[in-house]
Amino acid sequence: MSLLEHYAVQLDQLKQQGNYRQFTENRQHGQYIEIAGQQMLNLSSNDYLGLAAEVSLREQFFAQYPVAECYLTSSSSRLLTGNFPEYADLEHSLSQAFAGRAALLFNSGYHMNVGILxxxxxxxxxxxxxxxxxxSMIDGIRLSAAKYVRYRHNDLQHLQSLLEKYHDDAEIDRIIVVTxxxxxMDGDETxxxxxxxxxxxxxxxxxxxxEAHAIGVRGERGLGCAEQHQCIEEIDFLVGTFGKAIASVGGYLLCDPIIKAYLINSMRPLIFSTALPPVNIAWTKFIFEHMQGLxxxxxxxAQTSHYLQQQVLARGYDSPSTTHIVPIVIGASDQAVAKAKDLQQHGFYVMPVRPPTVPKNAARLRVSLTAHTQQDALEALVQWL
Known part of the structure; x- marks a missing residue:
C-alpha cells in the first residue's frame, strides 16, 4: 500500500480543494441529459449545431452508406493498409471548401496538436x-525541440513586441505563432x-x-473564423476538430501541400496510429457537407449567445465571452461546484470548470449553447444565477 499512498494523498488534497473529478454516467435525449433519473436541459455539450442529436441525419446517412462498405475499423495506419477511399474523399471535400488548400486528417484534436508541433x-x-x-497545444510545444514564449492572452501588442525582439536573431530560422x-474556457476570440x-x-x-470551437458556427458556410475574416490562405496551419459542431470524431489540418507531405513523413502520432474507422470518416464528410448550408x-x-452574455453581465458576473461559450466566473472552486449543483437541481445541466483547467480563483460555470437552445430556456436559467 505504501506505493499507492502518494496517489491517495494527492486525491485527498484535490477533494479538499474542490477540484476532485469523476465520471458521471448519463443518457442523452435530444437537448436533454438524464443523470440518476433526473432530466435536465443540456448546457454542457459541444454539439454546437445540434447535429449529433438529430436522429433523422443518422437515418439518412445509413440509408445511403452500404453495410458491405461499413468498416468499423481501419485495422492499420494509413501508411500500411488503412488508407481507405473515405479518407481521400473527405480530404478532397475539405480542400474544395477551404480554397484548394491541402487537407490532412487526424484521430482527434489532441492527437493533432501533440503531433504537428x-x-x-x-x-x-x-x-x-x-x-x-x-x-493539447501546450503539450505539443513541450514535446517539441523549440524554444517557446507565451504572450499575454489576446494581447497582440505584446506579441508584436516579442516578434520585434526575436525576429532578427540568427539562431532562429522560423517563428510559429500559436493561438x-x-x-x-473564456469564450472570447482572437x-x-x-x-x-x-x-x-x-x-x-x-x-x-x-478552430476547434469555431468550425461549424462561424463564417457564411460554417468554415470558422478564418472564413469569417477572409484569411483562410494566410494561416499556415489551420487546424480544427470534428468532435464538436461537426458531430463526429477526429481532427483536420489545412496547409500547403509541402507541409502535408512533410507531416506524412515525420509526424509520429500519424505514422504510428491506427487510423479512424472508415465509417466515421464517411459520416464526417456527410455532416461537413450538410452543415455548410445551416x-x-x-x-x-449568435442571437441566443448575445442574449445570455448580456444577462450574465447584468447580474454582476465576470464573463469575457463574445461567442456561444459563455463562462460565468465564480472564483473559488467549492462555490462553483455548489452553484452548478443548484442549477442542476433546477433542471439545467451546467458544469463547473476548476483549476488547473482555468487559473486559481477563476473557477467558473461554462454554459455551452447549441443551435437548439431557445431564449425562453435561457430566461428561466438566468433567474437562478
Missing part, C-alpha cells in the same frame, strides 16, 4: 503561444485580421490557428 518545430524554431491555448480562434496583418510584417513567421442555425446561435 513537434514535427515542424526544431531547435532553431521559436514558438510564441497565447497564454490560454488548449492543453485558438475561439477560446474554450482578432484574426489583426494577427494576419502582424504576420505580414515578419518574413520568418508562420501562423498556427486552432445559415439560419448559425444566426440563431
Amino acid at each position: 513537434p514535427a515542424v518545430a526544431d531547435s532553431k524554431t521559436l514558438i510564441l503561444a497565447d497564454k490560454l491555448v488548449h492543453a 485558438e480562434s475561439i477560446f474554450s 482578432d484574426l485580421t489583426a494577427l494576419v496583418a502582424i504576420k505580414r510584417q515578419f518574413a520568418k513567421v508562420m501562423l498556427y490557428v486552432d 445559415t439560419a442555425e448559425r444566426q440563431h446561435l
Whole structure:
C-alpha cells in the first residue's frame, strides 16, 4: 500500500480543494441529459449545431452508406493498409471548401496538436503561444525541440513586441505563432485580421490557428473564423476538430501541400496510429457537407449567445465571452461546484470548470449553447444565477 499512498494523498488534497473529478454516467435525449433519473436541459455539450442529436441525419446517412462498405475499423495506419477511399474523399471535400488548400486528417484534436508541433518545430524554431491555448497545444510545444514564449492572452501588442525582439536573431530560422480562434474556457476570440496583418510584417513567421470551437458556427458556410475574416490562405496551419459542431470524431489540418507531405513523413502520432474507422470518416464528410448550408442555425446561435452574455453581465458576473461559450466566473472552486449543483437541481445541466483547467480563483460555470437552445430556456436559467 505504501506505493499507492502518494496517489491517495494527492486525491485527498484535490477533494479538499474542490477540484476532485469523476465520471458521471448519463443518457442523452435530444437537448436533454438524464443523470440518476433526473432530466435536465443540456448546457454542457459541444454539439454546437445540434447535429449529433438529430436522429433523422443518422437515418439518412445509413440509408445511403452500404453495410458491405461499413468498416468499423481501419485495422492499420494509413501508411500500411488503412488508407481507405473515405479518407481521400473527405480530404478532397475539405480542400474544395477551404480554397484548394491541402487537407490532412487526424484521430482527434489532441492527437493533432501533440503531433504537428513537434514535427515542424526544431531547435532553431521559436514558438510564441497565447497564454490560454488548449492543453493539447501546450503539450505539443513541450514535446517539441523549440524554444517557446507565451504572450499575454489576446494581447497582440505584446506579441508584436516579442516578434520585434526575436525576429532578427540568427539562431532562429522560423517563428510559429500559436493561438485558438475561439477560446474554450473564456469564450472570447482572437482578432484574426489583426494577427494576419502582424504576420505580414515578419518574413520568418508562420501562423498556427486552432478552430476547434469555431468550425461549424462561424463564417457564411460554417468554415470558422478564418472564413469569417477572409484569411483562410494566410494561416499556415489551420487546424480544427470534428468532435464538436461537426458531430463526429477526429481532427483536420489545412496547409500547403509541402507541409502535408512533410507531416506524412515525420509526424509520429500519424505514422504510428491506427487510423479512424472508415465509417466515421464517411459520416464526417456527410455532416461537413450538410452543415455548410445551416445559415439560419448559425444566426440563431449568435442571437441566443448575445442574449445570455448580456444577462450574465447584468447580474454582476465576470464573463469575457463574445461567442456561444459563455463562462460565468465564480472564483473559488467549492462555490462553483455548489452553484452548478443548484442549477442542476433546477433542471439545467451546467458544469463547473476548476483549476488547473482555468487559473486559481477563476473557477467558473461554462454554459455551452447549441443551435437548439431557445431564449425562453435561457430566461428561466438566468433567474437562478
